[in-house]
Amino acid sequence: xxxxxxxxxxxxxxxxxxxxxxxxxxxxxxxxxxxxxxxxxxxxxxxxxxxxxxxxxxxxxxxxxxxxxxxxxxxxxxxxxxxxxxxxxxxxxxxxxxxxxxxxxxxxxxxx
Amino acid sequence: xxxxxxxxxxxxxxxxxxxxxxxxxxxxxxxxxxxxxxxxxxxxxxxxxxxxxxxxxxxxxxxxxxxxxxxxxxxxxxxxxxxxxxxxxxxxxxxxxxxxxxxxxxxxxxxxxxxxxxxxxxxxxxxxxxxxxxxxxxxxxxxxxxxxxxxxxxxxxxxxxxxxxxxxxxxxxxxxxxxxxxxxxxxxxxxxxxxxxxxxxxxxxxxxxxxxxxxxxxxxxxxxxxxxxxxxxxxxxxxxxxxxxxxxxxxxxxxxxxxxxxxxxxxxxxxxxxxxxxxxxxxxxxxxxxxxxxxxxxxxxxxxxxxxxxxxxxxxxxxxxxxxxxxxxxxxxxxxxxxxxxxxxxxxxxxxxxxxxxxxxxxxxxxxxxxxxxxxxxxxxxxxxxxxxxxxxxxxxxxxxxxxxxxxxxxxxxxxxxxxxxxxxxxxxxxxxxxxxxxxxxxxxxxxxxxxxxxxxxxxxxxxxxxxxxxxxxxxxxxxxxxxxxxx
Numbered sequence: 354x355x356x357x358x359x360x361x362x363x364x365x366x367x368x369x370x371x372x373x374x375x376x377x378x379x380x381x382x383x384x385x386x387x388x389x390x391x392x393x394x395x396x397x398x399x400x401x402x403x404x405x406x407x408x409x410x411x412x413x414x415x416x417x418x419x420x421x422x423x424x425x426x427x428x429x430x431x432x433x434x435x436x437x438x439x440x441x442x443x444x445x446x447x448x449x450x451x452x453x454x455x456x457x458x459x460x461x462x463x464x465x
Numbered sequence: 466x467x468x469x470x471x472x473x474x475x476x477x478x479x480x481x482x483x484x485x486x487x488x489x490x491x492x493x494x495x496x497x498x499x500x501x502x503x504x505x506x507x508x509x510x511x512x513x514x515x516x517x518x519x520x521x522x523x524x525x526x527x528x529x530x531x532x533x534x535x536x537x538x539x540x541x542x543x544x545x546x547x548x549x550x551x552x553x554x555x556x557x558x559x560x561x562x563x564x565x566x567x568x569x570x571x572x573x574x575x576x577x578x579x580x581x582x583x584x585x586x587x588x589x590x591x592x593x594x595x596x597x598x599x600x601x602x603x604x605x606x607x608x609x610x611x612x613x614x615x616x617x618x619x620x621x622x623x624x625x626x627x628x629x630x631x632x633x634x635x636x637x638x639x640x641x642x643x644x645x646x647x648x649x650x651x652x653x654x655x656x657x658x659x660x661x662x663x664x665x666x667x668x669x670x671x672x673x674x675x676x677x678x679x680x681x682x683x684x685x686x687x688x689x690x691x692x693x694x695x696x697x698x699x700x701x702x703x704x705x706x707x708x709x710x711x712x713x714x715x716x717x718x719x720x721x722x723x724x725x726x727x728x729x730x731x732x733x734x735x736x737x738x739x740x741x742x743x744x745x746x747x748x749x750x751x752x753x754x755x756x757x758x759x760x761x762x763x764x765x766x767x768x769x770x771x772x773x774x775x776x777x778x779x780x781x782x783x784x785x786x787x788x789x790x791x792x793x794x795x796x797x798x799x800x801x802x803x804x805x806x807x808x809x810x811x812x813x814x815x816x817x818x819x820x821x822x823x824x825x826x827x828x829x830x831x832x833x834x835x836x837x838x839x840x841x842x843x844x845x846x847x848x849x850x851x852x853x854x855x856x857x858x859x860x861x862x863x864x865x866x867x868x869x870x871x872x873x874x875x876x877x878x879x880x881x882x883x884x885x886x887x888x889x890x891x892x893x894x895x896x897x898x899x900x901x902x903x904x905x906x907x908x909x910x911x912x913x914x915x916x917x918x919x920x921x922x923x924x925x926x927x928x929x930x931x932x933x934x935x936x937x938x939x940x941x942x943x944x945x946x947x948x949x950x951x952x953x
Contacts, residue, residue, distance in 0.1 A: 397733060398792055398794070398796060399733050399734055399796075399798055400798060400799075400802065400838040400839065400842075400852060400855075401838050401839040401842045401843065401852075401855075402732065402733070404731040404733055
């Protein structure tokens with residue numbers, strides 16, 4: 354099993370969610386985050402004061418998937434979240450040791 | 466600190482000297498007005514002065530106007546300021562404005578009204594109306610028309626709101642770091658020794674009813690406040706309210722010191738919609754402030770009313786234009802600030818200048834305010850958190866001086882009313898009036914700065930002006946009031 358974490362542009366969330374549902378991903382967790390990458394921040398001006406905002410708002414998606422689905426999942430996210438411009442985000446894949454469904458106590462593949 | 470003192474004193478000295486030079490121009494003008502009075506004296510009738518008339522419309526308008534000025538302060542000013550601070554200090558600013566209002570309201574009826582609006586000397590009123598002694602629902606206050614009065618209690622209430630908002634304005638200069646108790650004690654001291662005398666100097670007179678000839682004009686003038694005697698024009702409080710508060714704020718920002726992290730950490734406004742709402746409420750409430758200062762629902766009130774719309778709109782556009790040229794973008798904070806800049810500048814002028822004059826004053830104020838919060842702020846080097854001096858001080862001075870220009874009948878203004886001839890005096894010297902205005906501005910700057918400096922020092926040495934560093938980092942909402950504006 355793999356844990357896929359993707360940082361994407363906030364307005365791409367719906368498209369990514371739909372693409373993942375379409376290939377059979379059963380659930381994802383979404384967090385609003387801020388960060389910086391190659392995309393530049395912006396400057397805000399308040400009367401005489403100028404502030405550089407480096408951290409831009411992004412959305413972090415986490416999905417636990419079966420190993421055999423990984424390629425499909427990566428492709429779906431990559432396709433849905435792509436705008437072709439700097440700041441589209443990144444996908445990180447982690448090895449997943451164990452999964453437990455709290456309600457039933459099912460584990461691993463059965464719990465996904 | 467030295468830089469600040471030198472800039473302030475230079476500014477004050479400049480206007481006073483300029484004013485002193487101009488006072489000579491003014492003297493012949495006065496003499497001319499008095500000379501003109503001679504023929505009027507001849508046709509003086511022996512009839513007894515009739516009892517002044519109280520009009521229901523005027524009384525109603527004054528109560529509505531008073532409520533509007535309260536709307537300016539709470540919530541208008543409180544929200545305007547509240548949105549500009551960081552989230553952790555929101556309630557502290559709301560509380561400082563709100564509670565200052567309450568303190569001044571109480572002091573006003575105890576001794577404030579008496580010290581500002583009863584006879585004393587040219588600088589301080591007397592104590593004959595302590596606890597509003599002798600003022601009842603039947604008492605009358607003079608207006609600017611002969612034979613017309615309003616209930617004195619309406620005047621008491623109206624002027625109360627002016628005193629309260631002036632003290633509330635100062636709070637913005639040292640927001641985010643002042644001790645709650647220190648703010649209140651300072652407000653009491655400064656109100657007593659700066660607001661009351663300046664209000665007395667600028668606005669106190671016996672009213673027009675006693676003026677029938679040159680001699681009675683002299684008597685009434687001699688009993689009036691010092692700046693009134695000089696002929697300074699301040700329709701709704703450019704000197705008394707805005708310059709007065711702006712200077713006190715600047716001195717406060719300097720005495721209390723900069724916020725921790727000022728210039729290093731980001732301190733952006735936490736909620737500009739609040740600020741925008743506050744500015745809009747200020748604008749609406751300002752109709753009471755400006756048009757209400759006419760004390761009667763007459764044509765002059767409508768001039769003040771229209772000027773309050775037009776000058777403000779012009780100032781917003783001018784501020785945004787300046788901002789766009791300098792920075793490339795027109796901001797919401799700029800629009801809100803521009804509105805306040807325009808309102809401040811038109812305040813002393815609103816009933817004296819025509820709409821054209823109001824328009825020009827608005828345009829100048831928009832640019833001057835933008836300069837006040839950017840270039841001038843950097844020059845002064847004080848952390849005037851919410852730009853009380855940059856907006857209220859600077860635009861107050863612009864408004865006070867330009868009142869002298871555009872009050873001229875030749876420029877569409879009302880001129881100066883001659884109560885002896887019962888008509889507008891045909892003589893008007895723009896240079897002379899501007900100099901008189903400059904004396905009023907200089908007097909206010911010096912008086913307010915000295916009183917504020919002493920008052921801040923007294924508070925600092927007795928209870929301390931500032932919260933501890935830890936409390937400042939935590940935020941004044943929790944540290945001073947034990948609550949938070951926002952729950953996450």
